[in-house]
Amino acid sequence: MRTSSSTAETERAVTAAGVEVLGVRVPREQARTVWEEWRGRHDRTGWWPYVTLSPPSDATEWHGHEAWDADALERWVGEAACQDHDARAASIVVSACRWAVEEVANVDDDFDLWRSDYDPDRLAPLLAPAVERPLQGVSQWATGPRDFFEKDWRWVNFVAARSGYEVPVLLPRVYTTWGWAGYGDRGLTPLDTSALLRRWHERWGAQLFFANRSYLELVVDRPPLDPRGAAQAAAELRAYCHDTVDDAVKAGDTMARSTVWSLWWD
Template identity: 25%
Template sequence: MIPDLSQLLSSLPPTTLPSGRLVEPEDGGPAPYWLSDAPPDLELWARLRSRHPESGLWPLLLTGLSSDERRPWVAGEVSPADMSSPEQHDVAELLARWWAGCATTDEDGGSAVTAPFGQDWPGLATPGDQAEPPDQLADECAEFLVDGRTRLGLVPAVRGADTLAVAGWSGPTNHTGDAGEISAVLRSWEDRFGVRVVGVGFATLYVSVAAPPTTTGHALAVAAEHFAFCPDNVWQGAETLAAYADQLLGAHSWSFWWD
């Protein structure tokens, strides 16, 4: 059940928030998030992130579709009632299932794309070595995402990974129609790589990464998870897993886009 957002918002100190409103889903139901009317100042995301343990509200930097900025956040084009709980999913099994579907499709051009693994799922990557404080790094990442189109969103969630399921985000619908699955993977990445969810668009996702891979072998294992999670990052980007892995070495932010 989604907590009473009005009550959670009222617990914030006066003058904390700019003007904004609760957004209800188009198909009805309680509002799953609050949305600012205008782009936030650069420091507001960090202040709200630091208050999350007390407020229960995780901040997101939200952007709309380039051809229609009302979609999905302003228009409430979300379906929280259709999303599962992240706790229902085994991440290793989930990624293995997605890998099997992606690694055997004709679209990837054969096993050269997924070399050195071919069609064999390599399993979950080992945790990274945390070199940066995750929350501080998330604050720095947020500063780079604020622009003239960005809105501030507040979602009632115990952890940032859960916000996509709670909000009812449907960005990866051509890959999975259940944001609860996406949130489950993000929970695992929070634990293993110090990931924090920072920005979400119509079908894009931006996270900060405190413990990225720093060796080629580890980067390949992480790249395999990314390919299962968001194959378009490879299919319509680096084109091969090996080339994509090179991009992940030491990278303190990850971005995803689903076609």
């Protein structure tokens, strides 16, 4: 991978399952530009870029890779490519709604109000009217002002993948969600994440941009601008990450209609 500097720090690592990860370290303020450049070349190179804080060795060296052998990887990649991602995404929303009503809501709560967070038809009338153009999203962790990581450098890592939605299957700990911790029956798998990311990519042009620990950012090329579309996106975002999307109405009027979706799991 060529960069503007011949002395740029680069690294290569391979997981136990044989997934190769290449990386180049870049100044934080250049990370988005480098990512955009290589995203534009993906059709020719086959390598998907993502921004992170760590070199490829950190993406490939974790205790779970020992069980993630080449045969398991092949099965999961095949299922990710063939699964009905819309149906799987819908089941995640239904499961999240059931969990919220049964485990989180109090007996005195308005259950219809709880359900509206996950039902776009109920949520849409609560949102603001359609906007003419997407809200300009700002990266919080890759390049943006909330740089609590206290690092001036970022890594742009590359994985051979069909698209960004395949990266969580190839590198199952590229980032971690609350659901993956296995609490109750809401444990999410890399295939669940892949289904949601693929759906969001096909419907709204969302692309995996930044992934690190429990932080995820997507660049969204054509976010929904009307209340119904924004309600659909907000409901799915809340089902996936209620730690960040704790107010579906607010998310439907802001994040869902913006060009960057920033999620964080507590």
